[in-house]
């Protein structure tokens with residue numbers, strides 16, 4: 001079902017705007033922008049009867065909802081289907097309150113800015129080698145050859161489970177697919193997602209790499225900070241979101257720089273703009289389209305009445321293109337005022353991998369600035385199809 005028209009004069013069972021769209025149809029996931037615009041235009045909170053979900057797509061409301069984790073709770077899962085919400089219990093992403101705070105603290109010991117200090121040099125060296133290798137090669141695929149290197153060579157290693165990077169990638173994209181509804185794509189992916197969960201449930205300290213992030217959660221369990229069962233589930237917090245997200249964001253960044261030679265030239269003249277380029281790439285790409293929350297109580301939100309137990313999709317990608325927040329939102333603008341965007345979430349569940357993702361993207365950008373004069377996009381981008389992730393899966397490019 002392609003996005004269809006708003007029905008403004010709906011019988012007022014809910015007294016709320018209603019949009020009969022399939023937010024997870026092939027066309028809507030390859031290019032979410034039209035559906036996102038429909039949702040923002042329809043109102044601050046819009047009922048999607050086909051999905052039995054509220055859609056929240058305006059910047060202010062998505063940010064307010066992310067901030068209020070009692071009303072918009074994650075503890076019953078953030079997927080759009082009950083199977084995944086049951087299967088992935090125990091992760092940091094799927095938790096609230098005290099357990100969430102404790103789990104986050106444990107993860108931050110591996111992923112906080114201070115903990116990542118020692119790997120910065122390794123990321124820089126790998127990024128320089130990736131760009132040097134591409135310079136001599138002519139045409140390459142940016143997603144595979146430029147963006148995947150750091151996640152697959154460095155991050156997969158640091159996670160510390162003894163499976164190949166390719167398998168980790170497969171698990172990651174399946175689990176993001178399985179966070180959508182149980183449409184054909186979601187059902188196909190469920191096996192992959194469940195495979196990852198089954199694998200993690202067999203893990204123990206002796207079965208993961210010494211000194212790795214995975215080991216750190218088992219150490220926390222030995223110290224009594226979390227249970228062994230939580231530790232096994234929390235390995236998923238490292239495995240599932242650490243690769244595809246950053247790969248998509250880095251490909252988006254290269255594409256934007258290739259398509260915007262003036263911005264690339266400004267960066268070459270002023271490398272202090274690197275952080276702005278990284279953040280703006282994540283805003284425009286929003287690798288995670290959105291997650292859902294379960295309403296913790298009856299409430300008025302965005303001018304409508306929501307009921308306890310209903311689900312709302314908080315659409316990071318829609319919020320990041322909200323013209324109410326960003327003048328000329330489709331434009332890659334290095335001068336946007338600081339204050340960021342919702343691509344890494346906001347509030348209590350803000351991405352714990354944000355420092356790592358920024359480090360990786362900045363390392364790639366520094367390597368480009370040191371070695372490359374021109375980024376040429378050599379063909380049209382091919383976008384991925386995933387219920388939850390969005391972005392470019394393949395992009396022909398050349399560096400000179």
Ligand code: HEM
Pocket residue numbers: 066074078092093094104107111237238241242243245246249282286287288291316342343344345346348349350351352353354356357
């Ligand atoms: C550009 C790359 C990335 C993007 C765009 C991204 C996006 C996000 C978003 C939007 C959330 C918020 C979820 C919510 O509110 O429900 C989140 C949370 C999370 N991310 Fe990331 N992420 C990225 C990289 C990473 C990396 C590299 C890791 C791990 C190494 C990671 C691990 C996590 C975890 C564990 C959470 C859950 C935090 C919590 O619930 O408190 N992410 N991410």
